Amino acid sequence: MLPFARVTVIGLGLIGSSILRAVRSHMPTVRLTGHDADPAVRETVRRLDLCDDVTDTPGAAVIDADLVILCVPVGAIAAAAESFAADLPADAIVTDVGGSKASVAEALRAALPDATIVPGHPVAGTEHSGPEAGFATLFHGRWCILTPEDDTPEAATERVRAFWEKLGSNVEIMSPKHHDLVLAVTSHVPHLIAYSIVGTASDLENVTQGEVIKYSAGGFRDFTRIAASDPTMWRDVFLNNREAVLEILQRLTEDVTALQRAIRWGDGDTLFNLFARTRAIRRSIIEQGQDDERPDFGRSHE
C-alpha cells in the first residue's frame, strides 16, 4: 500500500534530491515531479534523471500531486507556497523539511489557508549541498519529526508518517514549539558554535590559517564539517528559531563560563567530573544507531 501515488518535490537540493532518489528506490511506481527555482538545478536533475518530470513553474509541478514536499530554506517557504497556491489540488497534502517548525507552520498556513498541512523535519543531512550531493539512503534509520496542527486530520498525519517510514525513517510527532527547542539543542546551537569556532580560528593574528589547517586533526576539523553546511539554509534557521536558540545559547554560555572558572582556579575535579559523564551519551547514541560505531566516525586511516 503506497501512502501517495503522485509526489511533488519543490526545491531540489541535498534534501529534495535525496527524497526523489529515495522514493525511486523504495516506491518505484510513484509518479515523481520536481521543481526548483534555479534553472541550472532543474537542468541537473533532468540530466541525472531523478524524477519523471521536472517542471519550469511551481504551479505545473503541483497540479496533479497528492503530496507536495517543500524542500527550500525556511526563509523561502512562504514565497514557495504562495507560488503554487492557486494550482494546489484540494485533496493534496502539503509537508516540508524545514529545520524550524513554529514559524514554518505559520507561514504555510498563511500562504495556503485551506490546505491540509503536515509540517515535517527529517533530522538528516550532510555538509554538502545541491542535487548532486543527494543519495537514496540519507533517511535510513534517522528520525523524522512531524508537527501537525491540533485540527489536522489524523489520517493525513498518518499518511505522511507512512511515507517517511517507507523511506527508512522513524517518525515522531510533537508540537512545533517543542521541536524548535529540541532542535536548538541537538542541531542549531551546535551549528552556531561550529561556525563560530571556525570563524574565531581563522581571525587570529598570532596563529596562521595554515597552522589551523595543519593541526586540525587535534579536534578542530570535526567542527569544520558542519561549518561547511549551506549558509542560506542556516541563516534562515537562526532567524526563524530565534527564541529557542538564544535560550539554549544562554545555558551553554553559563556552562562554558563555569568551566573557564574551573580552569582559571585549577579545579581539576570539576573538569574531570564533566569529562567522565559525557562519554555515556556517546555510547547511547551509538547503541541507538544514531552514529557510526567505528572510531573516529569511520574516517579512513591509511
Added chain:
Amino acid sequence: MLPFARVTVIGLGLIGSSILRAVRSHMPTVRLTGHDADPAVRETVRRLDLCDDVTDTPGAAVIDADLVILCVPVGAIAAAAESFAADLPADAIVTDVGGSKASVAEALRAALPDATIVPGHPVAGTEHSGPEAGFATLFHGRWCILTPEDDTPEAATERVRAFWEKLGSNVEIMSPKHHDLVLAVTSHVPHLIAYSIVGTASDLENVTQGEVIKYSAGGFRDFTRIAASDPTMWRDVFLNNREAVLEILQRLTEDVTALQRAIRWGDGDTLFNLFARTRAIRRSIIEQGQDDERPDFGRSHE
C-alpha cells in the same frame, strides 16, 4: 638507516600502544620495550604481543634504551620521568607525546636535569582509550610537533624527527609557547566546547536525554565523539595549558556574543557572511589531507 635501535614506551594507552604497533610495522628490527603503571594494561600488552618486553618497573624499561617516549597524561609526566631518572642511560634521548608543551618541558627538565630532551606532540588520536584501541596507521599523514630547547643538540632533534617520519608523520618544529597557543585553537578549546555542549544538553529540564540522543544526527553527535575522549588526559591538558586556553576561549566568547546579538536583532547578513567563509577552511583541510573527503566523515549510510 634507523634513527633508534632500542625504543622504550612508558604509558601504553591509545597513543603508546599505537607507537608500539607503528614501530613494529615500519621499523621491525627495532628492539621495543614497554612499561605501564597499571598491571592490567601491562598484561593486555603482553597478551597482544605488541613489543619485545613489557617490564614491571619503569627503571627496567629504560635501562638499555636509546629513545624513551613518555605517553602518559601531562599531569603524570613529572612523576613518570622521576621514576626512571636513576636508570636512564646518559646517551638516551627522552621525548613525550603530551598535548601541552611549556609545562611539560619544564617538568621533564626538572626531573631529568642532565638528559637530552626533545618534547613532542603527535597531533593524532581517536575518542577511544587503552592499549586495545591503538593501531599502526594512527600517525600516517598527521603532523608531529617538536619543541626542542634552545640548547638541544640539533642532531638529537633530527633523530626524533626521523623517527616520526618513519611512522608516516610530517614534522614541524616550534617553540613550546607557540605550540600551546596553536593547539589551544585547533584542539583544546574545541574539546572544551564539545564537552560543555554535551553537558549542557544532558542537563536541560525541558528536553529529555532520550530526545537529545534520538535527534543527535542534526549535528550534536559530531560533538559527542571528542567529548568521549579520555577524561584524565583532558583534565591535565586544561590545567597545564591554562593561559592559552583562557585567551582563545575569551576570543570565542566574544565572537559567539556577536552572533547572539545578530540573531536577536535579525541581522541575517552577519550570519550569512560568516557561514559562507567557513566553508573554505574545510576545503583546505581536505585538500591538505587532514580529513576524509567523503561526505559526513565517511560515516556509513546503509
